[in-house]
Amino acid sequence: MSSYVLAGAGWAPFAEWSIWRFLLEGLFIALRIAAVSITLSVVIGVVMATARLAHTRAIRWPAGVYVEMFRATPLLLLILFVFFGSARAHLEIGPIAAVTIALTLYNSAVIAEIVRAGILSISRGVIEAARSLGLTYLQTMRSVAIPMALQRMAPAIVSQLITLFKDTSLASVLGVLELSRRARVIYDTPTYGNPIEVLTVVAFFYFVPSYLLSRLAQRLEPKSERGRRG
């Protein structure tokens, strides 16, 4: 089995730089979708987390519905919903934009929960101190609670970024020529027909950024925690 894979003609196309460039361009597209989505998700996630902790029920409630609904729905369903739904509503949304919107809906809901947990983990004394210094509720959130929560929850947010990056592969379902789709383009070419080799290489392309991010997440964990876990 290993001798087949190692000696097989399936690796021959990889002698050409053009194949590598084709795949690297796909990786770049995947990374770009991930970068845009994570940025939007953190911004919307922070807004939703703050809204969920607001005193006014009319603010708390819609934010709660948004978070609970979008983080409990399959991402692929959201992608198809945004893409085909917008087409039915005669909105011209391209496949990359549709995937970015769907990824943002899902991940902003997840990050909202992460940030909310972060804000709730800050001791009451800190919040009260800020309020007693004359800061308003929103000022306290903006300059004390949210920065502290983001710092504390940085490992969880980086872990979510790994999930998001892997999920960009779902863009291929809409025909976006990102990394996964390009893999299929290569191995569906009759002269190549080498899914084992191509999928191994592409898996590696996903693995490297994900693994590096998971190491980063570990390093971001508080020192005491890291020491305890050995």
Added chain:
Amino acid sequence: MGLLGFAGDVIEQIRLHYPALLRGYWLTISLTIISMTLATVVGTVTALLRASEYRPLRYLSSVYVETFRNTPLLIQLYFWFFALPRLPILETHLPVIGTINWLLSPMQAAILGLTAYTGAYTAEALRSGLRSVDPGQTEAARALGLTYMQTRRHVVVPQALRIAVPLLTSILSALFRNSALVSVIGVVELLAAADRIQQQNFQTFVLFTVAGVLYLSLTLPLAWASTRLERRVARAQ
């Protein structure tokens, strides 16, 4: 189209297509239950191997966990379904097993893919549970005269599960959602069922809303349970 018109369309589509939608819903549930059961076995074995004294076993299990967690499920499903059959046919000359042609049905590839992916996450959840128990507890239990197995069973595992169970609940919820991906290799589960109908009658909003509500009927109770379990753990600490 108005909210009332939309509600009417929903009822109409459910009336017309409930057999196909229910079949998909049931397949989603079966896939999840089968894969979660298998993933729990795989995850437990992996977590135990990762705590083993033999370096090669530790190494192999962490390679498995890191590989399957750091690559997309979609690529893994493609691998099981499209790449595996390219391996040369294997004549094992063994009874029962016989010839292996590596060909998997969409359903088999789906279960293998979901199990392998979820197993890696399960192993991590169990490991973090085991690691959360202070080694001093094991030492204390041993000093009190409990055997190694007794210590594991009565002291370590119950405490480890307290940490692991909320994590496992969210893994189960993720599995429900991830099972939608097997539609790309031709398994007609809930999402694929809804998609096939909307491709024909263009009732996109209606059918995806119905599918979404059916998914939420499974994932929302789990999210709720997970929050409650987490709170219980937090209070116990």
